[in-house]
Amino acid sequence: MTEQLALPLEGLSPRPSTVGLPRRQRVYVNRNLQMGNIEWVGFDMDYTLAIYDQQAMDRLSIEVTAQKLVERGYPSWVTNVPYDPHYPIRGLLIDKKLGHVVKMDRYKSVGKAYRGFRALPRDQVQKLYHAIKHRAPTSRYHFVDTLYALSEVAIHAGLIDAFDARGEQVDQAKLFTDIREAIDEAHRDGSVPTEIATHLDRYLARDDMLGATLHKLRSAGKKLFLLTNSRRTYTDTLMRHLLGTATTEYPTWRHYFDMIVVGAGKPGFFQEHRPFMERVHEDRDESHLRPAQNLERGRVYEGGNLHDFERMLGITGDRVLYVGDHIYGDILRSKKESAWRTLMIIQEMDVEVEAHDACTEALRHHEELEERRARLEDELRFHQARFKEAQRQVDLLSPTSKTRTGTAMDGAVGARLAKEHEADRQREKRAVERVRALLREIEVETREIEQRIDQSFHPYWGSLLKEGVETSSFGDQVEEYACLYTSRVSNLFHYSPLQTFRSPRDLMPHEL
Numbered sequence: 001m002t003e004q005l006a007l008p009l010e011g012l013s014p015r016p017s018t019v020g021l022p023r024r025q026r027v028y029v030n031r032n033l034q035m036g037n038i039e040w041v042g043f044d045m046d047y048t049l050a051i052y053d054q055q056a057m058d059r060l061s062i063e064v065t066a067q068k069l070v071e072r073g074y075p076s077w078v079t080n081v082p083y084d085p086h087y088p089i090r091g092l093l094i095d096k097k098l099g100h101v102v103k104m105d106r107y108k109s110v111g112k113a114y115r116g117f118r119a120l121p122r123d124q125v126q127k128l129y130h131a132i133k134h135r136a137p138t139s140r141y142h143f144v145d146t147l148y149a150l151s152e153v154a155i156h157a158g159l160i161d162a163f164d165a166r167g168e169q170v171d172q173a174k175l176f177t178d179i180r181e182a183i184d185e186a187h188r189d190g191s192v193p194t195e196i197a198t199h200l201d202r203y204l205a206r207d208d209m210l211g212a213t214l215h216k217l218r219s220a221g222k223k224l225f226l227l228t229n230s231r232r233t234y235t236d237t238l239m240r241h242l243l244g245t246a247t248t249e250y251p252t253w254r255h256y257f258d259m260i261v262v263g264a265g266k267p268g269f270f271q272e273h274r275p276f277m278e279r280v281h282e283d284r285d286e287s288h289l290r291p292a293q294n295l296e297r298g299r300v301y302e303g304g305n306l307h308d309f310e311r312m313l314g315i316t317g318d319r320v321l322y323v324g325d326h327i328y329g330d331i332l333r334s335k336k337e338s339a340w341r342t343l344m345i346i347q348e349m350d351v352e353v354e355a356h357d358a359c360t361e362a363l364r365h366h367e368e369l370e371e372r373r374a375r376l377e378d379e380l381r382f383h384q385a386r387f388k389e390a391q392r393q394v395d396l397l398s399p400t401s402k403t404r405t406g407t408a409m410d411g412a413v414g415a416r417l418a419k420e421h422e423a424d425r426q427r428e429k430r431a432v433e434r435v436r437a438l439l440r441e442i443e444v445e446t447r448e449i450e451q452r453i454d455q456s457f458h459p460y461w462g463s464l465l466k467e468g469v470e471t472s473s474f475g476d477q478v479e480e481y482a483c484l485y486t487s488r489v490s491n492l493f494h495y496s497p498l499q500t501f502r503s504p505r506d507l508m509p510h511e512l
């Protein structure tokens, strides 16, 4: 049913199928992976198979949370604050002590910081954050690493801004804890899931290629599994919406999968040893649970753990590719506790790639400026050395110099030499000043261009995966733990199920 791309000839053509493939449809590679070696492909559900409309989700989450905060004793105006769901991105940190939101690079250096919607000036960022080594997560910093948690940041910034504008004091550390608890409560008591389940079209983006993509993998002999933290009923409602169009081969969404695990409790699934549970009567909601003796296709299991999963299914870890969106729960934990290979779904990649393309010119200019800066810094050191030498000569010939030796230099010759050295000294001094002025100009121009580049990615935070010229702390985790990354599951459709994914970054700096 699906058209398959020509198979690459092994070893002859490194990345054949990405030629001509639009960048937003590509799978990006951190670590080489041969799909031919993969026997099982597993999927998380929320934000992986199920792509939510982020703005709609955030608005819902903000509304319900603000209401819960009022119930917790916050003033009633909290529900009327103009929250901005566009404000947060993944990878930010909440500084609970100071009530700031910050973005760090891979070296944990803070590049940007906001209080509410107000950017802190550079010198303040420097003063507050550059002198200390930050290790997150700590009790002071909360790392925002999921799309689910973005609304926490939007509410936090909105409320800090509103309290500041009113000149009212608020316990900043407690404020964030209260927001977190209110959001968790909204999910736990069913307020959020019920609203989503009753208005699926409002909150979920349906991907028409999803079924075809899963089918393509299955046709190539891969076994598929679903491993989600969501509960049984919610999972069934969403999956029916996403894959529910019945075909002869797939009468229900369950037929796409060889194994289905709900309420998996990741990251605990990878670390702990809870049993797999099954319903005594599979299709009766009220049926009670019992520990599963084995895992069978067609049934839905709850809980479970990595060890039993691999043992009962006879799976070898490095033959599994797990597809998820959660850097900690799906990607980092599975990588650290198992040999599973990972594909991270980063739905922001579309914006990221588009912005990157839009500022190619600016990025090139930025690189030129960096090169010019390096050349000028060399020039500066050269003139500084010459200036110092001329200064030394001038001092030596000075009538008051203690190191002045001999008498041969006295008189007219000495005076002439002294004059020449003084002229040298003046010339080098002017050269140093001239280069310094040029460096200052470059500094200003570089900052302007960096701001322009940042703006094309995100009005507050710039790029998701970069911070200035460095990789962002979030980008660093993606690079370290995700073998592959792409914006949506259906991008796999554009590749052969036997594709060899090759990383462009096989070289270390000393090998370049």
Ligand SMILES: [Mg+2]
Pocket (backbone or CB within 6 Å): 044, 045, 046, 047, 048, 324, 325, 326
């Ligand atoms: Mg997820």
